[in-house]
Amino acid sequence: xxxxxxxxxxxxxxxxxxxxxxxxxxxxxxxxxLKYPAVIDIHGGAFMLGHSKMVSMPQINDCxxxxxxxxxxxxxxxxxxxxxxxxMQDIRDLLAWVYDGHLDAILAEQGPHRVDVENVAAFGxxxxxxxxxxxxxxxxxxxxxxxxxxGAVHFTHPFWKEKLPxxxxxxxxxxxxxxxxxIYDEVPVPTDSSxxxxxxxxxxxxxxxxxxxxxxxxxFTQISSGNVISVIYPPGEPGGSDxxxxxxxPVQNVSAEFPxxxxxxxxxxxxxxxxxxxxxxxxxxxxxxxxGMTEVPGEEHTFAMMMKVGSKTWWLxxxxxxxxxxxxxxxxx
Numbered sequence: 001x002x003x004x005x006x007x008x009x010x011x012x013x014x015x016x017x018x019x020x021x022x023x024x025x026x027x028x029x030x031x032x033x034l035k036y037p038a039v040i041d042i043h044g045g046a047f048m049l050g051h052s053k054m055v056s057m058p059q060i061n062d063c064x065x066x067x068x069x070x071x072x073x074x075x076x077x078x079x080x081x082x083x084x085x086x087x088m089q090d091i092r093d094l095l096a097w098v099y100d101g102h103l104d105a106i107l108a109e110q111g112p113h114r115v116d117v118e119n120v121a122a123f124g125x126x127x128x129x130x131x132x133x134x135x136x137x138x139x140x141x142x143x144x145x146x147x148x149x150x151g152a153v154h155f156t157h158p159f160w161k162e163k164l165p166x167x168x169x170x171x172x173x174x175x176x177x178x179x180x181x182x183i184y185d186e187v188p189v190p191t192d193s194s195x196x197x198x199x200x201x202x203x204x205x206x207x208x209x210x211x212x213x214x215x216x217x218x219x220f221t222q223i224s225s226g227n228v229i230s231v232i233y234p235p236g237e238p239g240g241s242d243x244x245x246x247x248x249x250p251v252q253n254v255s256a257e258f259p260x261x262x263x264x265x266x267x268x269x270x271x272x273x274x275x276x277x278x279x280x281x282x283x284x285x286x287x288x289x290x291x292g293m294t295e296v297p298g299e300e301h302t303f304a305m306m307m308k309v310g311s312k313t314w315w316l317x318x319x320x321x322x323x324x325x326x327x328x329x330x331x332x333x
Contacts, residue, residue: 009106011073011097012090016188019090021073022052023103025113026064026331033108035116036331038069038098039324040091040135040143044126044302046152047078047087047232048219051192055125056304058314062321067331069115071098075131077215078232080189084248091131092139095120099141119328123147123320125304126272133250133280136259145260145327147320149304150269154276155233155245156252161226166270168224172211180221182214190215223271251276254283260290262323264316266299294319 006022013019026036041060043050052072063070075090097103099117107113122143124132129151135143193215209216222231233248246252261284265277274295284291296303296316307313 006072007106007110009103011102012093014076017076017191019074019076019191020052021071021094023107024060024064024070024072025107025111026067026069026333028112028332030112030332033112033114034332035114036067036069037119037121037328038071038103038115038117039063039328040094040098040120040122040124040132041070041072042075042091042122042124042128042131043072044124044128045077045193046219046223046228047083047127047130048215048222048228049077049193054305056307058307058309059304059321062318066321066325067333068328069113069331071103074191076189076191077193079218080184080186082237083233084237086189087127087131088134088248091122092135095122095135095139095141095143116328116331119144121145121147121324121328123149123324124151125149126302127152129153130248130250133261134248136250136261137253137255138247142257142259145262145324147262147324148264148277148280149317149320150265150272150274150301151250151263151277151280152228152272153249154251154279155229155249157273157276157279159273159276160229163226164224164270167220170209171217171220171224175211175217175221179214180218183218186215193219251280251283254280254287254289256287256289258284258287258289260323260327262291262320263293264296264320265293266296266301266303268298269301271301292319292323 006024008020008022011021043054052074060070073094076086104114120143122132122135129148132146211217222228263277263281265274281293294316
């Protein structure tokens with residue numbers, strides 16, 4: 001199995017949505033079962049876009065070289081399902097699926113790899129960062145450590161209602177609401193879309209959104225209008241309000257029991273202000289949670305998809321993986 005051809009398995013099916021995860025396995029010469037730490041790598045896309053192939057392969061390769069099994073899951077996309085009941089529940093169910101031994105049962109048919117369930121971590125980019133952090137609260141068994149790259153958090157911050165003219169400039173004129181609202185008619189709720197937040201293709205190249213597709217047009221319209229949070233988790237939902245978002249916002253769920261957490265965020269990010277990550281780091285520190293934060297000079301949102309291995313940015317973001325390694329160790333190499 002090459003690094004580019006993961007094992008893809010079904011981890012959940014709900015209301016006809018079949019939800020899969022890609023599983024990347026580190027190299028081994030052993031013929032006997034060996035336990036490896038596992039990390040869950042969650043794609044970004046404003047909770048409305050993207051799929052499991054839209055992640056950084058250099059990051060995955062870095063994890064594999066540390067002897068980690070890497071799971072890259074899909075999840076249901078908003079707004080056909082809300083944030084709490086859709087993406088967050090799917091990723092929490094994936095973690096439970098791993099802990100309950102279902103992945104091991106599949107791996108036993110493939111070769112010697114097994115999961116060290118006492119050493120599981122999670123990381124993600126943008127909305128994926130929020131979903132990784134969402135494993136740190138209201139879950140029966142948390143991951144051992146979490147790494148958020150420019151995660152979408154702190155939903156009561158004024159930024160989440162700000163209009164983004166640079167995103168609006170990408171939109172074609174006169175998009176009709178009836179066209180945009182076709183997204184609500186998608187049955188079953190989809191688990192993948194054609195592009196991620198910045199339009200990366202699976203190879204990482206930017207091909208731009210396809211505004212002839214309601215999902216792309218809808219998502220970018222909501223992002224540009226400052227409506228993302230109200231669309232993915234309407235105020236009428238339990239725990240969803242300007243005052244609260246208690247059930248979905250990691251910032252409001254920090255406690256002394258939160259897993260050790262590392263944060264990386266670009267100083268030039270115009271899609272998710274670095275202030276939300278700073279607030280998360282502040283609250284983690286105040287709660288006594290082992291944590292750290294790296295602010296990356298000159299980097300915009302989604303830089304993990306564009307960065308070159310060996311660049312300054314590469315080494316700076318890698319501090320998050322070094323942090324995870326302190327808690328889950330290396331696998332047998």
